[in-house]
Amino acid sequence: MKPVNRNLLLVGIPAALVLIAGLFLFSMGEALLDTAAGLFPNSSGEVGDVEGYAILLNLLGSGFSGLAGLLVQALAAAAILYGGILLVLGAVARLVYRATPGRILAYRILTGIQLVVFALPAPAFAQLWRSSVQNDAFLPLWPVCLLLLVVLAVLTGRNTYTARIWNG
Numbered sequence: 001m002k003p004v005n006r007n008l009l010l011v012g013i014p015a016a017l018v019l020i021a022g023l024f025l026f027s028m029g030e031a032l033l034d035t036a037a038g039l040f041p042n043s044s045g046e047v048g049d050v051e052g053y054a055i056l057l058n059l060l061g062s063g064f065s066g067l068a069g070l071l072v073q074a075l076a077a078a079a080i081l082y083g084g085i086l087l088v089l090g091a092v093a094r095l096v097y098r099a100t101p102g103r104i105l106a107y108r109i110l111t112g113i114q115l116v117v118f119a120l121p122a123p124a125f126a127q128l129w130r131s132s133v134q135n136d137a138f139l140p141l142w143p144v145c146l147l148l149l150v151v152l153a154v155l156t157g158r159n160t161y162t163a164r165i166w167n168g
Contacts (some may be wrong), residue, residue, distance in 0.1 A: 001133055003159035004097045007111060008090050010156045011118055014148075015086035022079030029076055032069030036062050078140070089114040104165055111160045122149055 039062035047055065093110035096103060129142035159165065 001012030003164045004094055004107070007156045007159050008094050010152050010159075011086055011114060012090050015083045015090065016154065017083075018079050019087065022081075022083060024075045025076035025079060027070075027075055027117075029069045029073030032065055034074060036066035036069055039065060046155065058075065078083055082117070085117055086114060099166060107165070111156065115156060117154055120157075122146060125149065151157075 039058060059091075089110060093107050093114060094109060097107040098104075125142050125146040129146060132139045132142060
């Protein structure tokens with residue numbers, strides 16, 4: 001397999017998975033917003049004290065559900081944007097590639113930008129790992145994500161910035 005195709009898969013598969021997860025999260029946020037709209041109280045006629053307090057509690061629940069829905073959709077939008085940018089950069093880089101000096105330079109620049117975007121979550125994963133260890137609640141998900149991110153970035157960089165690119 002050519003190194004450029006391998007690079008496309010090394011970054012493209014995780015990007016596609018993040019994009020799919022973002023789309024799923026966005027639909028879950030939409031469901032939370034629909035639930036919040038359903039919790040909004042309908043008051044008709046005169047309301048007594050006890051019913052008024054119940055309506056206020058219902059409004060509070062509706063507001064928190066709506067806020068949760070908005071936060072989930074914001075997180076989903078970030079995941080969709082992240083995965084989409086990675087996929088677009090990878091596809092454009094693959095289309096640009098040809099075994100000529102100018103095209104390889106353009107490919108390397110685009111792949112470098114893609115690797116910078118790909119590595120953006122690394123500090124957050126490291127911080128989450130550190131805080132989970134400090135709080136005696138070690139979660140192996142964060143070091144695994146960080147290790148996977150670093151390994152994929154190193155393999156992609158090795159394929160891109162060594163002589164392997166000329167042989168493919």
